[in-house]
Amino acid sequence: MAASSSTEDLLQELLNVELELQDVQDEIKSLLDKQEKLYERQSELKAVLESYQGLEKDDKDDAAPQAENWSGSFEWDDEANDVRFNIFGIPGYRANQREIINAIMSRRDVLVIMAAGGGKSLCYQLPAVIRHGIALVVSPLLSLIQDQVMGLTALGIPASMLTSTTSKEDEKYIYKALEKGEGDLKVLYVTPEKVSKSKRFVSKLEKCHHAGRLSLIAIDEAHCCSQWGHDFRPDYKNLGILKTQFPDVPLVALTATATKKVQLDLMAMLNIPKCVKFVSTVNRPNLFYMVREKSSIGKVVIDDIAEFIQSSYTNNESGIVYCFSRKECEQVAKELRERGVSADHYHADMDVNLREKVHMRNYHYKAKIDFEFIYALETIKNLIPFDRWSNSKLQVIVGTVAFGMGINKPDVRFVIHHSLGKSMETYYQESGRAGRDGLPSECLLYFRPADVPRQSSMVFYENSGLQNLYDMVRYCQSKRECRRGAFFRHFAEPLQDCNGMCDNCAFSCEVKEIDASGHARAVVSLLQEIQEKDQRATMLQLVDKMKVKNKEVDMHKMILVYTIDLNLKFFIFMPHPQFSFTSSFELKKDELEQLVIQLILHRVLKEEFSHTAYATNAYVTIGPLAKHVLHEKKFIKLEVTSGERSSSGITKSSKRSRYSGLEVKLDNLRKDLSSVHGGIFPHSILSTQQISSLCSQKPETTEQLEMIIGKLKTQKYGDRILEVIGKHEPDEEEARQDSSSDKERQTSVNKSAKRSRNKKVVLIESSEDEE
Ligand SMILES: Nc1ncnc2c1ncn2[C@@H]1O[C@H](COP(=O)(O)OP(=O)(O)OP(=O)(O)O)[C@@H](O)[C@H]1O
Numbered sequence: 001m002a003a004s005s006s007t008e009d010l011l012q013e014l015l016n017v018e019l020e021l022q023d024v025q026d027e028i029k030s031l032l033d034k035q036e037k038l039y040e041r042q043s044e045l046k047a048v049l050e051s052y053q054g055l056e057k058d059d060k061d062d063a064a065p066q067a068e069n070w071s072g073s074f075e076w077d078d079e080a081n082d083v084r085f086n087i088f089g090i091p092g093y094r095a096n097q098r099e100i101i102n103a104i105m106s107r108r109d110v111l112v113i114m115a116a117g118g119g120k121s122l123c124y125q126l127p128a129v130i131r132h133g134i135a136l137v138v139s140p141l142l143s144l145i146q147d148q149v150m151g152l153t154a155l156g157i158p159a160s161m162l163t164s165t166t167s168k169e170d171e172k173y174i175y176k177a178l179e180k181g182e183g184d185l186k187v188l189y190v191t192p193e194k195v196s197k198s199k200r201f202v203s204k205l206e207k208c209h210h211a212g213r214l215s216l217i218a219i220d221e222a223h224c225c226s227q228w229g230h231d232f233r234p235d236y237k238n239l240g241i242l243k244t245q246f247p248d249v250p251l252v253a254l255t256a257t258a259t260k261k262v263q264l265d266l267m268a269m270l271n272i273p274k275c276v277k278f279v280s281t282v283n284r285p286n287l288f289y290m291v292r293e294k295s296s297i298g299k300v301v302i303d304d305i306a307e308f309i310q311s312s313y314t315n316n317e318s319g320i321v322y323c324f325s326r327k328e329c330e331q332v333a334k335e336l337r338e339r340g341v342s343a344d345h346y347h348a349d350m351d352v353n354l355r356e357k358v359h360m361r362n363y364h365y366k367a368k369i370d371f372e373f374i375y376a377l378e379t380i381k382n383l384i385p386f387d388r389w390s391n392s393k394l395q396v397i398v399g400t401v402a403f404g405m406g407i408n409k410p411d412v413r414f415v416i417h418h419s420l421g422k423s424m425e426t427y428y429q430e431s432g433r434a435g436r437d438g439l440p441s442e443c444l445l446y447f448r449p450a451d452v453p454r455q456s457s458m459v460f461y462e463n464s465g466l467q468n469l470y471d472m473v474r475y476c477q478s479k480r481e482c483r484r485g486a487f488f489r490h491f492a493e494p495l496q497d498c499n500g501m502c503d504n505c506a507f508s509c510e511v512k513e514i515d516a517s518g519h520a521r522a523v524v525s526l527l528q529e530i531q532e533k534d535q536r537a538t539m540l541q542l543v544d545k546m547k548v549k550n551k552e553v554d555m556h557k558m559i560l561v562y563t564i565d566l567n568l569k570f571f572i573f574m575p576h577p578q579f580s581f582t583s584s585f586e587l588k589k590d591e592l593e594q595l596v597i598q599l600i601l602h603r604v605l606k607e608e609f610s611h612t613a614y615a616t617n618a619y620v621t622i623g624p625l626a627k628h629v630l631h632e633k634k635f636i637k638l639e640v641t642s643g644e645r646s647s648s649g650i651t652k653s654s655k656r657s658r659y660s661g662l663e664v665k666l667d668n669l670r671k672d673l674s675s676v677h678g679g680i681f682p683h684s685i686l687s688t689q690q691i692s693s694l695c696s697q698k699p700e701t702t703e704q705l706e707m708i709i710g711k712l713k714t715q716k717y718g719d720r721i722l723e724v725i726g727k728h729e730p731d732e733e734e735a736r737q738d739s740s741s742d743k744e745r746q747t748s749v750n751k752s753a754k755r756s757r758n759k760k761v762v763l764i765e766s767s768e769d770e771e
């Protein structure tokens, strides 16, 4: 008896020791994880500190820094204003543009951080036109270069590109321009590979510089220099030689997003420690951000997307749909077409040769060309979705996220993510392709927890890949917090007002917080059971098993209820053992998925990955904080919404209704002119804003037209524009709008006259944020 009781005691103690050991092992594992993260952060901080120390040293070496006023007046002001308006057709500077131009014109090195669509190109293109000689622009993608060269050529600014696709003849022309100053070349675009790999090119550039003809160097999409950035390009690392070789030539680095770490990295890598820095806000006030729950049924998602496009964008306004894989792109595009949306898929590296040929044809439109060649290319051009989309002949382009930096179209009205992005930074970039012209646009993301493991198995090996993804997941899961606020936090910027431009701020949809701690305990116990049997489960398998388990529990409940009826006295207070793990209510499948994700974000569970010959699979395992849930030290809450949210984001007042008759005519005119003038993009002929100014002001003379679109565009297209406006007869609706906008105009003229009188200033030029 005594022996058996001491055996029992021993067994009990052994069990306790084993449990404690398990605890210790868990803690060691969690501490090791923590140690690894701290090491990682330590090396990041050391790198940043080194750059800081380098910069501080440089600052001390310097004479006392002068207070610089880049918004003051400069000798080139008149010329700059003239070029801006009459060549670029841009009515006023946006925030920081004028200051940046002044700094470059003053021969300073400059770092520009400005949101997508902020107008970075003008900052280096305008000084390139004014300054003597040739400006060198380094840009990472052929397609971006081609678009820029085409845009400048359309404005009559001599621009060329030197890339792997440049013909021998063009190369000769460019080298002569560099070496001997022949021709009228003003802007030369190259890829970073040209600078790092072509000795011949660099030696020609040296000659150009020696003769005092290298006017400035611009590094576009400069974040590609930094390994901490999201599009690191090894060849960008070698661009530091430009400053070493040409120390007296102003160098401007431009990018849409750069965290502090990336900024320091850029300055160090490009050798511009004393540069003037212009950091604009990441805020894109014209973008409406929203997240929708994504159905597990593919067709329902496409129905929803099609409905969104067809109900909100009746004027065929352009949009992008981002998908996870190429196969999904093809499928989504096909299904959208089946629902009557003009859509096609596009793979970024698809038919590179075809794209190049089309651009070559656009680029050479001034040269003598073989008409058959043009005809053939014209046919090819129509076959290429990207070009059809760029020219607004196709409404929606469906691409993977690889289709990103190359998009230069300013009037993209909506960007839809069919599944979540891999980080806040990439989502900001991708969604930021909308509304680069500053007009209201929408960014819609479809989220369902089951998409998370697809992304995590792709990013887990990247530097902080999972951490970045989980930040994105938090953004998607949140049903209360301002979406814009998440971007400010991510880019460490002070909060700004959202002005109701995100779903969480705009719609008062009831969000309930429910205590899901009981369900969390059930999930953890189930996973423990699975792991004890040396098995593992993916997120979906775990959720399915939970559903089965719940059903089993339900069966027990029924038996119990039945028993209660028969033996009321004995069983009425007897709980079923498994009830202790479940709550009084059952979660639906999608709520269970949401719960598992929540548990991963709270480190109660964690993802683990295993490779097969074909794929990497993500499994869910017990995480370092699981114990806290089991011991009821940690409570898990789930946010659930009740009631439907409005189907569209931007309020009706700020959203465009159907285009007016004159707008449609001017839109068609720009499309016509774009094909006549060698395939220049329609938006390079007239921007959407210019079309609305023309419709509201209805110029009748060349002089009046010049005041709206500048001299160059008036010279080129003025007659046709005036003809369309002159012949247009407004319908009743337009006439009514005209008379009300006349009144508004009069009020605003009076107001501005009053403002000028009060301030006693004459406003010749104003930037948008001064307005
Ligand atoms: N001051 C301005 N007023 C009105 N439109 C402008 C102004 N400056 C630039 N734009 C227009 O804004 C659009 C976006 O400009 P740009 O391509 O230079 O943006 P970006 O800052 O380089 O963006 P990204 O990071 O996406 O490359 C273009 O259509 C351009 O013509």
Ligand SMILES: [Mg+2]
Pocket (backbone or CB within 6 Å): 120, 121, 220
């Ligand atoms: Mg740009």
